[in-house]
Each structure stands twice: as structure tokens, then as C-alpha cells.
Amino acid sequence: MDAGRHIWDGASSMKPINAEIIEVVEETPTIRTFFFERSFDPEPGQFVMAWIRGVDEIPMALSYDNAITVQKVGPATSSLFELGSGDSIGIRGPLGKGFDRKPGHILLVAGGVGAAPLAPLAEKASSEGMKVTTLIGAKTKKELVFRQRFEKAGNVLIATDDGSEGKYGYVTQLIDNNKDYSQIYCCGPEIMMKKVLDKVPPSKAQFSLHRYIKCGIGICGACCLDGLRVCKDGPVFSGDVLKKSEFGIYRRNECGERVKV
Secondary structure: OOOEOOOOOOOOOOOOEEEEEEEEEEOOOOEEEEEEOEOOOOOOOOEEEEEEOOOEEEEEEEEEOOEEEEEOOOHHHHHHOOOOOOOEEEEEEEEOEOOOOOOOEEEEEEEHHHHHHHHHHHHHHHHOOOEEEEEEEEOOHHHOOOHHHHHHHOEEEEEEOOOOOOEEOOHHHHOOOOOOOOEEEEEOOHHHHHHHHHHOOHHHEEEEOOOOOOOOOOOOOOOEEOOEEOOOOOEEEEHHHHHOOOOOOEEEOOOOOEEEO
């Protein structure tokens, strides 16, 4: 997508800017990508706070410089799905810490809409001369996201829960522990990411977390993970940090209470 370049100056991360939707692409029956008229110049792995007026403000990974990729799962995303070209939402960002790119042969592990922050990483890494292998997991063939983007960046292996494409089973079953990857990057459901963390060297792994985020700039503490602020210290964390945390065991709900993952 071509879009007018806009550099986010960070001067007012509490105030949303108006972002007009110029195109909506249906990626799967439950996932859509919303392209905006402006670019936010993110690093792969950063996110924005998307304000659906009159409904809620929610964190969203940037899947392109000027787009977010959204799965319809609740009131805010359902309202977003009702919008189209010419409509607008409020955007704050890019926010948070993105992926730390390491040279060599990298492995990406994407589960469902977790492909959103990993696709730009794959493209950037490939353009920088890195060898990229991506493992994509989804419930069915119809729910695979950004397959062609990953294939252009390198080798791709697929697993589906129902066996409709690739390996019958989970994406974690595709991990080859005999391969010596320089770095492993992962995003998807937390239970899946915890299984990845348990299978790979933590010091070589980075994970993009999803948590209940309110402010997005590290003030409110709603997204805390054992004292770490997911919105400010993350959303990308190294495996050795997560290994010593409540990651994969507990998360916090909208009231700040710890609940099991």
C-alpha cells in the first residue's frame, strides 16, 4: 500500500490523531486489515492504541507502516468491523519496544493473528540479508494470515488444527530443535508462546505479548507482568526474562486481578 509518510513525533502520546481508513482487506473470515491514509513509521513489533469512538480504546499491532490487522473478538473489534473506507478512528503511537533484530538465520513462530507483528519483521529481516524461516499456525486453512508475505521473505512451514493445510496439529510441533537459529521470534496465543518458550533456548527467543492495556505509556500499571509494564517495557520481551515470570501462568483482567491463562 502507498500512503503519505507521517512521522510520529511522540510529543503527545496521550492525544489520539485522526486516522482515516482508505481500504479494508478481508484476510480471513474473522480477520481484517485496516489501511490508513498516513504512515506511523514503526519498528516491527511496536503497537498503537486504536480508539473506536464511543466504544473503547484497544492496543493493536502494526502489520504494515500504515495498517492494523484485527481479529473480531469483542465489542471494540466488532464496532471496528462495521467501519469502512472514508471512516476514521483515533490512533496513538507507535508505542512500546519492538523486536531486536539479530543477524543470521532467524525463526518466526506465528499463531493466528499473531502473524500481524511478525510479517513486517520477516520483510525487514529479509531486506537486511537475513535468512528467514517462518512457522505459521491456525485453526484451519481459511484462517492462515499473511502466508504470501512470509513466503516472499523466506521458507514457510504450516500447521493447522484440523489438518486442512500443512501439518495436522499445532505450530509448536514444527519446531526443529536440531536447527541452530540465531534468534527466534514468536507471537500468538499465550499458551502457544509458553510452549515455544519451553522448547527453545530462552536467551535466543523474543516474544510479543498481548495484555490488557489502558494507557499505553506505562503510567496506569494495568498491563503489569511481575512489575514489568507490557506497554512500555514491551510488548516484546526476551525469553530469559519471561522464563522467570508469571508468563503463561497468570494474566490480569480489566480489574487488575490475576487470572489463570
